[in-house]
Amino acid sequence: MTHREGAQTPEEYMEALAAEDELLLRIKERIRDSGMPEVSVAAGYGKLLTLLVSLSGARRILEIGALGGYSGVCMARGMGAEGSLTSLELQPEYAELAGRHLEEAGFGGRTRYLVGPALEGLAKLKEEGETFDFFFIDADKGNYLNYLDLSIELAEPGAVIVADNLLLRGRTLNRDKNGPSVLAVREFNRRMAEDERLEGTLLPAYDGLAVAMVKKA
């Protein structure tokens, strides 16, 4: 869509200026063709993930929720030659497709998928003594607070933590909505603003993206 054709929202306007490349479009197409949920991170935030990884100089990236690898490819594109991506995904077939896409993007040798509940994957990584300097939380919302706490435990000082869907398509702001995911996300957002270990903010475009840095001691 171009400006002349009339973008409806600021997000559409921005996306018309910076179209996704062929690989990213192909990933979305395969997700659609496979009947998987079409819930990859929004294009503008995918681009932001690439930039944040690159700007922060992150080398060890942990993703919670891989789906078809769209965000994985975006983050891998920002990491330097030494970078690696570890991704936690519940569904084996999703992890398999994501892995194929990371390979197609040229990062095959530098990705690791842990299949199963992310809480188990995080416990395993902790047991292994792994640490990370970039986190992307994008899985089941009810566990967002657990993912945040465990990410902080696995974080190197100065690590970046990003999380998606903090507005829950308006439910977060709607006082009549008080299901477990909504309550967990509201608390997550409060922690992003108030947790003394973090310096964080919430970007309100698309479905809301939290960006925080784990403070250096």
Ligand SMILES: C[S@@+](CC[C@H](N)C(=O)[O-])C[C@H]1O[C@@H](n2cnc3c(N)ncnc32)[C@H](O)[C@@H]1O
């Ligand atoms: C919103 S999608 C991730 C989208 C992906 N980050 C992207 O932007 O390309 C959420 C993913 O989290 C996975 N998921 C849901 N519950 C999970 C859990 N308990 N442990 C690990 N992964 C989970 C889903 O299977 C799904 O693939």
